[in-house]
Amino acid sequence: MREHRISLTVVTMALICVGIVMIYSAGCVNAMENFKDSLYYLKRHLLFLALGLAASAAVMMFDYRQMQPFARRILLVSIVLLALVLIPHIGKESYGARRWFKLGMFHFQPSELAKLAIIIYTADFLARKQDIIKNFWRGFVPPVLLMGIVCILTVKQPDLGTTVETAVVVMVMLLVGGARLRHMAVIALGGLIAVVYLVIKEPYRMARIVAFLDPWQDSRGIGFQLTQSQIALGSGGFFGVGLGHSQQKLFYLPAAHTDFILSIIGEELGLVGTLAVILLFIMLIWTGTRIIRHTHDAFGYFLSIGIVMMLGLQAMVNIGVSIGAFPTKGLPLPFISYGGSALIFHLAAIALLLNVSKTQDYKI
Numbered sequence: 001m002r003e004h005r006i007s008l009t010v011v012t013m014a015l016i017c018v019g020i021v022m023i024y025s026a027g028c029v030n031a032m033e034n035f036k037d038s039l040y041y042l043k044r045h046l047l048f049l050a051l052g053l054a055a056s057a058a059v060m061m062f063d064y065r066q067m068q069p070f071a072r073r074i075l076l077v078s079i080v081l082l083a084l085v086l087i088p089h090i091g092k093e094s095y096g097a098r099r100w101f102k103l104g105m106f107h108f109q110p111s112e113l114a115k116l117a118i119i120i121y122t123a124d125f126l127a128r129k130q131d132i133i134k135n136f137w138r139g140f141v142p143p144v145l146l147m148g149i150v151c152i153l154t155v156k157q158p159d160l161g162t163t164v165e166t167a168v169v170v171m172v173m174l175l176v177g178g179a180r181l182r183h184m185a186v187i188a189l190g191g192l193i194a195v196v197y198l199v200i201k202e203p204y205r206m207a208r209i210v211a212f213l214d215p216w217q218d219s220r221g222i223g224f225q226l227t228q229s230q231i232a233l234g235s236g237g238f239f240g241v242g243l244g245h246s247q248q249k250l251f252y253l254p255a256a257h258t259d260f261i262l263s264i265i266g267e268e269l270g271l272v273g274t275l276a277v278i279l280l281f282i283m284l285i286w287t288g289t290r291i292i293r294h295t296h297d298a299f300g301y302f303l304s305i306g307i308v309m310m311l312g313l314q315a316m317v318n319i320g321v322s323i324g325a326f327p328t329k330g331l332p333l334p335f336i337s338y339g340g341s342a343l344i345f346h347l348a349a350i351a352l353l354l355n356v357s358k359t360q361d362y363k364i
Helices: 002-035 040-060 064-084 110-128 136-155 160-176 181-201 203-213 224-236 261-293 298-323 340-363
Strands: 091-094 097-103 106-108
Touching: 002 040, 002 261, 002 340, 040 340, 064 110, 064 136, 064 298, 064 340, 097 110, 106 340, 110 136, 110 160, 110 298, 110 340, 136 160, 136 181, 160 181, 160 298, 181 203, 203 224, 224 261, 224 298, 261 298, 261 340, 298 340
Parallel strands: none
Antiparallel strands: 091 097, 097 106
16 A cells, blocks of 8 residues: 555645646736735745645544544534634625635635535444445435535535535445435435525526536626636647746636636646646546555545545536536635645545555554
8 A cells, every 4th residue: 555655645746736836827916916925825825735734744643543433523513613604703705705714814714624524424424334324314314414514504605616516525425335326316306406496596606507508608798717718728729838928817817826727727838737737636536546445444445435536526626617618616626726725624635545545554
């Protein structure tokens, strides 16, 4: 398993290095305009990176199985934080969303903790309840109910993208854990109806769907972000216009250093750079699946599945949004996009995956 840990570490560090370079390149003009400091986003990103690496080091210092008895408490804390962030004057509101706690110069997003917490809880539940997982009320409803609480609180922020991501990850874990397909189908159908209702209910969500279907129909209105993303990717050609020479980051493409950073990579580094990033994520997922295959502890097995699924799904959705394959969702590209909470908890997730692999070696 040692070679798996080396591969995972190397791939993760490569993605982090890409993120450092591209956050400065994509965000320097915006930072200079808004904060009079072209290094503003880069300096904050490096600080978040240091905190994430410190958190990862702390995670690696103990046997991950020692965390299992505290799985329910970790989830409870995350649910409480999700509820508190919705309270005015406690949670910070920005652009109509209330998703953050403001702690001095830091903004903490509790939904990032909640995603990891529900994975830890579900892994613990599946490890303990394998004999009753096919029972609807005792084995299936409890994790789905807690998943529902997390999803309801997340969608109230509002954050439909994270809500759907959380639900999909948990449902995949339950499916692998042996849940009955008919039970899964009932919840999947209910979730689909809920998503359709939430899209229809909010005009801005419906506008995103319309923009996704034909962004060029209203390229200066609801389709602006997607068309600018496609312009960035298209203008990069095979080798790109050169690092730092993007035109779209000059206030044409919104969220250039966050959700649409891949578009700037495509413009500056071309198809070659874009495919290199995609290949790194494929390698990360592949290495993660190899760790899963060699994990014999039930808790570690399901925990690894949840982590790999979370990172892989988020990368796939972000890439899909950038190229116009999915409707616009505010999910950052793991390890590359600017965003403190996401970076810290994604690094902690990788550390848990490394911890699982290391512990399997010791067991052998």
